[in-house]
Amino acid sequence: MTAASIRAAGWGWRHAARTRPAVAGLDLRVEPGERVLLLGPSGAGKSTLLAGLAGVLGDAEDGEETGSLAVDGAHPATTRGTAGLVLQDPQANTILSRVGDDVAFGPENLRVPRAEIWARVRDALDAVGLDVDLDRSTAALSGGQRQRLALAGILAMRPGLVLLDEPTANLDPDGVVEVRDAVVRMLDGTGATLVVVEHRVDTWLPVVDRVVVLDPGGGVLADGPADAVFARHGDDLADRGVWVPGHPVSIERRDVAPGDELLRATGLVVGRDAPVRPPVDLALAGGTSTVVTGPNGAGKSTLALTMASLLPRLGGSLAASPTLAGELGPDPARWRSSALATRIGTVFQEPEHQLVGRTVREELGIGLRAVGVPRAEHAARIDALLQRLRLDRLADAHPFTLSGGEQRRLSVATVLATGPRVIVLDEPTFGQDSRTWRELVTLMADLVADGAALLSVTHDADVVRVLGTSTPSDRVVRLDAA
Amino acid sequence: MIGTRRVAPPTHLDRVNPVTPFLAAVVLSLPLLVTIDVVSASVALVLGLAGLFAAGLRPATIVRRTWPVLVAAPLSGISMLLYAQPAGRIHLRVWLAVISDDSIALAVAIVVRVLAIGVPTLAILAGVDATRLGDGLAQVLRLPARFVLAALAGIRLFGVLREDWDALAAARRARGLGDGGRIRRWLGMAFTVLVIAVRRGGRLATAMEARGFGHGERTWARESRLGLADAVLLGSAVLIVVAALGASIATGAFRLVGT
Numbered sequence: 154m155t156a157a158s159i160r161a162a163g164w165g166w167r168h169a170a171r172t173r174p175a176v177a178g179l180d181l182r183v184e185p186g187e188r189v190l191l192l193g194p195s196g197a198g199k200s201t202l203l204a205g206l207a208g209v210l211g212d213a214e215d216g217e218e219t220g221s222l223a224v225d226g227a228h229p230a231t232t233r234g235t236a237g238l239v240l241q242d243p244q245a246n247t248i249l250s251r252v253g254d255d256v257a258f259g260p261e262n263l264r265v266p267r268a269e270i271w272a273r274v275r276d277a278l279d280a281v282g283l284d285v286d287l288d289r290s291t292a293a294l295s296g297g298q299r300q301r302l303a304l305a306g307i308l309a310m311r312p313g314l315v316l317l318d319e320p321t322a323n324l325d326p327d328g329v330v331e332v333r334d335a336v337v338r339m340l341d342g343t344g345a346t347l348v349v350v351e352h353r354v355d356t357w358l359p360v361v362d363r364v365v366v367l368d369p370g371g372g373v374l375a376d377g378p379a380d381a382v383f384a385r386h387g388d389d390l391a392d393r394g395v396w397v398p399g400h401p402v403s404i405e406r407r408d409v410a411p412g413d414e415l416l417r418a419t420g421l422v423v424g425r426d427a428p429v430r431p432p433v434d435l436a437l438a439g440g441t442s443t444v445v446t447g448p449n450g451a452g453k454s455t456l457a458l459t460m461a462s463l464l465p466r467l468g469g470s471l472a473a474s475p476t477l478a479g480e481l482g483p484d485p486a487r488w489r490s491s492a493l494a495t496r497i498g499t500v501f502q503e504p505e506h507q508l509v510g511r512t513v514r515e516e517l518g519i520g521l522r523a524v525g526v527p528r529a530e531h532a533a534r535i536d537a538l539l540q541r542l543r544l545d546r547l548a549d550a551h552p553f554t555l556s557g558g559e560q561r562r563l564s565v566a567t568v569l570a571t572g573p574r575v576i577v578l579d580e581p582t583f584g585q586d587s588r589t590w591r592e593l594v595t596l597m598a599d600l601v602a603d604g605a606a607l608l609s610v611t612h613d614a615d616v617v618r619v620l621g622t623s624t625p626s627d628r629v630v631r632l633d634a635a
Numbered sequence: 636m637i638g639t640r641r642v643a644p645p646t647h648l649d650r651v652n653p654v655t656p657f658l659a660a661v662v663l664s665l666p667l668l669v670t671i672d673v674v675s676a677s678v679a680l681v682l683g684l685a686g687l688f689a690a691g692l693r694p695a696t697i698v699r700r701t702w703p704v705l706v707a708a709p710l711s712g713i714s715m716l717l718y719a720q721p722a723g724r725i726h727l728r729v730w731l732a733v734i735s736d737d738s739i740a741l742a743v744a745i746v747v748r749v750l751a752i753g754v755p756t757l758a759i760l761a762g763v764d765a766t767r768l769g770d771g772l773a774q775v776l777r778l779p780a781r782f783v784l785a786a787l788a789g790i791r792l793f794g795v796l797r798e799d800w801d802a803l804a805a806a807r808r809a810r811g812l813g814d815g816g817r818i819r820r821w822l823g824m825a826f827t828v829l830v831i832a833v834r835r836g837g838r839l840a841t842a843m844e845a846r847g848f849g850h851g852e853r854t855w856a857r858e859s860r861l862g863l864a865d866a867v868l869l870g871s872a873v874l875i876v877v878a879a880l881g882a883s884i885a886t887g888a889f890r891l892v893g894t
Contacts, residue, residue, distance in 0.1 A: 209844045238845040245838035248784075248846070250791045254766055257856035262847035270856045292794055306846060463805040490813030499809040505831060506802040507810065509823065523811035553830070571811055 156185035156346045157235055157313030159206060163220030165371070166201055166210060175201040177371035179220070183363075185313070188340065188347040190357045193367035193374070194393040195558060195586045199350045200241060202367070203316045205229065206348065207238035224314055234263045236314040237307025241584075243296065243323070246303035252278070252294075253287030255302060259310035270309075277309035280342060281335040296449040297328030301335050308339050315340065317349040321356060322584045325448040325612045329356055336360075352586060353396055354379075366390060394586035402587060402615055404594050406623040407602045412439030415477040415575050415606045416460065416485075416497070422468030423452055423459040430632065432469050435460065437575055437606040439476070442597070444621035445610045447632035453610045454502065454579050456632070460608060461499045461577040462486045477574055491524050498573035502580045504564040508552040513544055513563055516552050520570045534570065542566045543592070558589035565596065576600060578609045582616055594619055646691035648759055650864035653768035654775050656759040659872040664752045666876045672890040673744040675883035680751035682875045687758055697754065700761035704753030712746035751879075765790050770859035780853055788839055792832070799831050800824065 165177035176198035183189055193199050204210050205222055208229030222228065224235050237259070240246055249255040256274045265273065274287070281301040285294075294302060300320055307315065317336065321329040337360050340347055351357055354364075364382045368374035375386045383390070383397055391400040420432040429452035437443060437460075445453050458464045462471065462485035472483040477496055481488055485497060501507045510516030517535045526534065539545040542562045547555060552563055561581065568576060578597070582590050597620060601607050609620055621629035648656075667679060687697060698705070716738050723736025765787060773783040803824045807813045812820070843849070883889040 204841070207845045209841050233847045233850050236845075238842075240838065240842055240845070242835075242838050244795055244835065245842045247791065248788050248839065248843055249766065250787070251766055254856065258843075258848070259846040260854075261856055262850065262853045264852060264854050267854060267856060267858065270854070274856075291791070310847060458805060461809060463809055490808045491811040493813075494809065494811030497809075499806075501802065501806050501809075503802065506799065507806040509807075509810075509812065509827065519812065520810050523814075567810060 155313055156344050157225040158185050159183035159314070159346070159348070160223045160226075161220070162222075164205070164222045165219040166198075166205055167217045167219075168201075169214065169216045174198075174217075174219075174371075176205070176367070177219070179367075179372055181365065181373060181376075183346060183348070185346055186344050187363060188361045189349070190354060190361040190364045190379070191348055191350045191367065192354065192364060192390070192395050194369055194395060195556060195589070197367040197369040199367055200318055203238060203318050203348065203350060206314065207236045207316050208232065209238065234259075234310050235312060236316055237310050237312035238316040239300075239303045239307060239318060239320050241318040241322070243299050243303070246306065247291045247299060248306075250291055251287065252283070252285055252289045252291055252302060255291055256305045256309050259306055263310055273309045273311070274305075277305040280308055280339050281305045282331070282338075295328075297324050297331050300324065300328070300332050304332070304335055304339065308343075311343065312345060314346045314348070317347070317351075319351055319584065320349065321351060321353070323580065323612070326614070328449055329353075333357065333360065352584065355396075355398055358398065366395070369393075391587065394588035396587045400587075402591055402594075402619075404591065404598055404619050404623075406598050406619065408624050409440040409602050409604070409626075411441050411626045412604055413476040414438045414474050416471070416473055418460060418469065418471050420469035421456075421459060421466055421471060423455045423464065424467050425455065425464070428467050429455055435630065437608060438626075439574060439604045439606050440601060441626045441628070442601045442607045442609070442620045442624075443628045443630060444617050445608065445630045445632060446612065446617050446621075448634050451632040451634055453632055457577050457579055457608060457610045458499070461497050461575075462488070462493060463499060494520065494571040494573065495524050496573050497575040497577065498568035498571060500564050500568050500576070500578040500581055502583065504560040505553065507564045507567060508560070510552060512549050513539070513552060513555075514548045516563060516567060517570045520567050524571045538566045538570055541569075542596070558585055561585060561589065561593065565593070569600075574604070575606045575608070578607070580611055580613075581609060582611065582613050590615070646762075647864065648690050648692070648762060648868075650862070651759075651868050652771045652775060652859060652861050652865050653763040654771035655861065655865040655868050656756070656763065659868050660752075660756040660760070662869065662872040662876060663755065666880055667748055667752050669892050670880070670883065670890060671741070671744055671748075671892045672883050672888040673740065673747055674886050674888035675879040676744060676748040676751045678882045679875050679879040680747055680754070682878060683751060683755040686871050686875070687755060692758060696762075697758045701754045701757040704749060704757055708746045708749040708753065711749055712742040715745045716742035767857075767859070770855060770857050774855055774859040775861060781849070784843070784848070788843065789836075792835060792839065795835070796828055796832055799828055803827055 161179045161181040164179045165174045167174040191199050206224060206229055210216060229236060247255055248258050253274055256277055257270050260270045260273050281304045283298060283301045283305055321332050333356050349357055358379050364379045365373060366375040375382045387397045391397040415437050417436040419434055422428045422432050433456060445456060447453055459466050471485060473485050481492055485493060508516055510519050514535055517538055518531055521531050539548055544563060547559060555563060581593055597607060609616060617629055621627050667676060716734055717732035719738035719741045721733040721735035721738060725733060725735050727734040769783045769787045772778045773780055
């Protein structure tokens with residue numbers, strides 16, 4: 154297929170359940186073969202626009218469309234195979250259980266003859282550099298491989314327009330470059346038009362022609378070559394949470410004297426079923442920050458969850474000091490859940506796994522009740538937490554309806570509610586805009602200054618810098634590929 | 636289990652279209668479900684096992700795949716032994732349970748019958764690959780593509796939900812919600828998994844649509860059709876049934892359910 158054009162004239166979309174449109178009054182022209190980086194603060198409607206261009210927003214039952222939107226002169230919902238979309242949630246892009254079948258799925262739907270499908274499948278996998286058996290289980294792929302599989306899945310459809318929604322979020326730095334280069338190879342081969350949404354813009358600036366910034370109030374805030382857009386609007390965009398190159402985030406860190414040792418792992422062997430890496434020695438003291446980093450699949454999360462005594466250890470020992478354990482024995486694995494929550498807290502990668510309440514307020518109350526905080530104190534403690542994490546206006550909202558950044562703050566609040574002295578965070582800044590990032594990292598720095606032992610797992614180079622290398626007691630643990 | 640990768644060595648059954656074992660199971664079970672004598676079931680069981688071995692299945696593989704039936708068969712036999720309508724000599728009577736000549740004969744016939752139907756059926760079906768089954772359902776049995784692909788995608792999603800379940804369990808322990816009533820906790824987690832599954836399902840539907848799905852006719856990357864192996868399997872099922880009923884009539888043991 155030849156490269157596709159995009160025309161939007163006064164286009165807007167309001168999801169059926171919302172009162173405010175996600176996108177409004179959008180005028181946009183993209184010529185065939187252009188490569189566009191689409192930016193905008195959280196809630197500006199970037200994902201909605203991509204879904205609209207892919208023709209998957211649904212019909213009048215799903216929402217209300219205004220103005221006109223056309224890909225290659227036709228409404229996107231009426232054409233198929235013109236646009237290929239890679240969604241934000243990496244799990245959602247994999248449809249079938251085998252690599253070959255998953256890539257073949259698109260061409261099958263486009264009624265490509267059988268003989269040609271397998272040639273396309275092999276070409277697509279070659280182009281994205283995914284050199285695995287066609288019968289390989291899609292469940293056995295790493296994060297980077299999974300994203301390249303998603304790219305191959307749309308490449309095999311030979312689309313004239315490639316739409317990518319945060320294709321490299323949650324990949325390690327090598328994986329990010331791998332996926333980006335796969336996209337470029339694919340576009341060089343087909344000449345297709347590209348629209349990519351990504352928070353971390355540095356990755357894409359070298360390969361795009363143009364930056365378009367959506368205005369949350371409707372329409373386009375800025376449009377043009379990257380240099381010009383950032384020169385004119387850089388400060389404003391940075392204030393609104395866009396990651397602007399040349400606007401490094403910095404967070405003040407106070408030096409604190411390390412406190413008592415709280416938790417020590419000796420020869421700790423971690424893994425879900427079998428060991429994923431050699432034994433680890435790691436000690437955490439109050440008032441210190443430890444950052445664990447390394448490639449996808451190195452066992453970072455597994456190590457963190459085992460340190461938090463949420464996964465059984467496969468060998469070695471984990472011992473809490475008397476300062477942390479109090480009247481309990483030294484092995485956290487033997488503690489009751491309510492005792493663990495007041496000593497070692499964990500912020501999970503997916504906030505949805507952690508949230509159980511029907512409202513934000515109830516969410517915090519549940520934790521307090523579980524660890525036996527007297528009922529009379531609940532209201533005051535909850536209010537203080539809500540204020541501290543800027544959730545006070547959302548106190549009565551359902552946790553699953555919050556935005557990504559709000560959910561992340563709430564999951565941190567649930568941990569703080571029970572007052573643990575060791576806090577483990579698994580990819581806390583993943584997918585956040587720069588404003589939420591700053592809030593989260595500031596909060597984490599404050600926790601260390603207040604005497605907590607922080608263990609953060611991250612791919613984020615800025616988190617490694619701010620929480621791993623700013624004060625003398627900071628530490629970075631680099632795990633290499635398992 | 637369907638959907639997971641198999642480690643069993645290749646057999647002649649791999650050449651069979653995955654929809655054929657379903658048809659063979661129907662052929663095999665109908666006559667065995669309306670008869671109740673021990674001869675027909677025994678002949679079917681012996682021939683069925685011989686067929687499985689001839690197809691290349693190892694005894695260990697058969698046991699591994701059919702253990703639910705191996706457990707269920709004696710249990711159904713015991714209930715027959717104790718509670719079937721007593722007739723003939725009474726051997727033992729404890730409250731409602733009566734062991735008689737008739738109940739012993741019935742118990743043996745039931746055990747052999749459950750094995751004769753269950754062992755060959757499970758041994759073959761448990762080895763069926765979900766993806767090939769999907770191809771067969773859509774191309775051989777002409778089921779709607781929407782139904783077949785939704786089921787295939789669902790099987791994959793099921794594996795992901797297990798990871799969700801593990802994460803939910805860990806998160807509850809971390810938050811101090813892991814003590815006390817296990818049943819109540821599991822119910823709560825089951826509800827959350829359901830919510831997560833619905834959301835994932837919605838996103839999956841969008842992803843499928845984004846790949847051009849849902850616009851009517853489509854092609855299939857892998858051809859699925861019936862061949863010689865399928866004829867052999869179905870023919871064997873018919874032969875087993877004929878031999879089993881024939882032997883039971885010839886020996887005078889033939890007995891229909893309810894007579």
